[in-house]
Amino acid sequence: MSETEGTTEVPEMGNPAPAKPSFAHTFLRGLWSENPGLCQLLGLCPLLAVTNSAVNALGLGLATLAVLTMSSLLISVLHRLIWREIRIPIYVALIASLVTCVSFMVEAYYPRLHESLGIYLSLIVTNCIIMGRAEACAGKSDPLRATLDALGCGIGFGLVLLATGAIRELLGTGTVFAGGEELLGDLAAQVSTTLFAPDQGITAAILPPGGFIVLALLVALKNALDLHRRHRRENRLRIRSRRV
Amino acid sequence: MSALTHNRPLRAITAGILLCAIGCLCVWSVLYARHATAPAIEQRHMARLDSMAATLLPVSASGQGDLRLNCRLASAPGIGRNMPLYIATSGGKEIGYIVVYSSPRGYSNPLLLIAGMDTSLRLGKVDIHLSRETPGIGDKVDRRHSDFLDQFTGRALDGQFWEVRKSGGDFDYISGATVTSRAIVTATADMLKAMQNLDTRGLAPCKGGK
Incomplete structure (x- = not known):
């Protein structure tokens, strides 16, 4: 059955569904081509507010990843019950109660984690990336695909946070991963490095304007890389055609 | 199913009921999670x-062994409403107080502080009890990030101007967290003023009998 369908290309009579992206693509697009931080510029408020040190950025990144994965899974499992007309209030209710339950449990059973991540967890309720993924992907795909998509976006956002946080911390205070032992235990105490004395730093980098500037530079870097790659591809094609 | 897609009033009502049901489910799950985790969190x-508490009292007051804390509820301007106030006794003698007090001047309430003092109201140690200040900015005053809170040790209400240096006072502040620094300094002064006029013996004991 599959053979005949695969070999003969019969145009479908109904509306042809667009080809589903592969699992790898679903995962990878969140990392680069549809990165929530660099392309969609979603979740700017927590991104700029929290990324003045690498450790804070990592904390928010981990919290976002966990909540995003859970909410996407939940929404994709329930997506038959979530009608189009009422989807937004349902997303809001589901995400808010999920985050609240998770923060209760973390507070009760993982007190150390709660002390370092607790504030980020409640920031996440208002994070529009989670709504964005629920609307764009989780609400209309199967649980596996939704989870992969959420993982990709979560990790992509986390990496942007981490990069912004590390650059700002380095410029502003001359350290990287200072105070990481609260979040990661003794492992981070070795990662933590000091490059120069804090009073030589550019204080503006830790203040809000620094966040905008660093993020803009990162976005510019990504666009430049994309542009460079496209140019190379087009140039290669042109040279080849001239020879022929 | 087709009736649901074509009959618009029916669909609207069903959608409403569905939304209600999911909303109730969410509320129930939050209440359940709160109920299930409340004892562990409280403990x-x-x-x-x-x-x-053991580390908050001044060195002169603590360190005599046999330390007992007697919890009372204090309500006063400068302290807050129904804040726990611990009367520390050692060998039947009052040696100091530990009080939790709130500051309305932080960035996001509640900002709860805790301080220990001896009976002459000389401060032992001041610490953050509960803070919702912006992570990375307002939490710089924290003991983990700076020694801002150590400067209160040994101070009393008289003899200093309770403001940050930026406004001509006697207290250092953390640049970038001036609002939180000032909130802590002024709240501590208000608390000490309130403690002077507070009759600690007349306060109601805490619930739970601690």
């Missing part, structure tokens, strides 16, 4: 407070 809170 952890008390344990943390006990270990904190």
Whole structure:
């Protein structure tokens, strides 16, 4: 059955569904081509507010990843019950109660984690990336695909946070991963490095304007890389055609 | 199913009921999670407070062994409403107080502070009890990030101007966290003023009999 369908290309009579992206693509697009931080510029408020040190950025990144994965899974499992007309209030209710339950449990059973991540967890309720993924992907795909998509976006956002946080911390205070032992235990105490004395730093980098500037530079870097790659591809094609 | 897609009033009503049901489910799950975790959270809170209390009193007051804390509820401007106030006794003699007080001047309430003092109201140690200040900015005053809170040790209400240096006072502040620094300095002064006029013996005991 599959053979005949695969070999003969019969145009479908109904509306042809667009080809589903592969699992790898679903995962990878969140990392680069549809990165929530660099392309969609979603979740700017927590991104700029929290990324003045690498450790804070990592904390928010981990919290976002966990909540995003859970909410996407939940929404994709329930997506038959979530009608189009009422989807937004349902997303809001589901995400808010999920985050609240998770923060209760973390507070009760993982007190150390709660002390370092607790504030980020409640920031996440208002994070529009989670709504964005629920609307764009989780609400209309199967649980596996939704989870992969959420993982990709979560990790992509986390990496942007981490990069912004590390650059700002380095410029502003001359350290990287200072105070990481609260979040990661003794492992981070070795990662933590000091490059120069804090009073030589550019204080503006830790203040809000620094966040905008660093993020803009990162976005510019990504666009430049994309542009460079496209140019190379087009140039290669042109040279080849001239020879022929 | 086709009736649901074509009959618009029916679909609207069903959607409403569905939304209601999911909303109720969400509320129930939050209430359940709160109920299930409340004892563990409460227990952890008390344990943390006990270990904190032992280090908060001034060195002159503590260190005599046989330390007992007697919890009372204090309500006064400068302290807050129904804040726990611990009367520390050693060998039947009052040696100091530990008080939790709130500051309305932080960035996001509640900002709860805790301080220990001896009976002449000389401060032992001041610490953050509960803070919702912006992570990375307002939490710089924290003991983990700076020694801002150490400057209160040994101070009393008289003899200093309770403001940050930026406004001509006697207290250092953390640049970038001036609002939180000032909130802590002024709240501590208000608390000490309130303590002078407070009749600690007349206060109601805490619930739970700690």
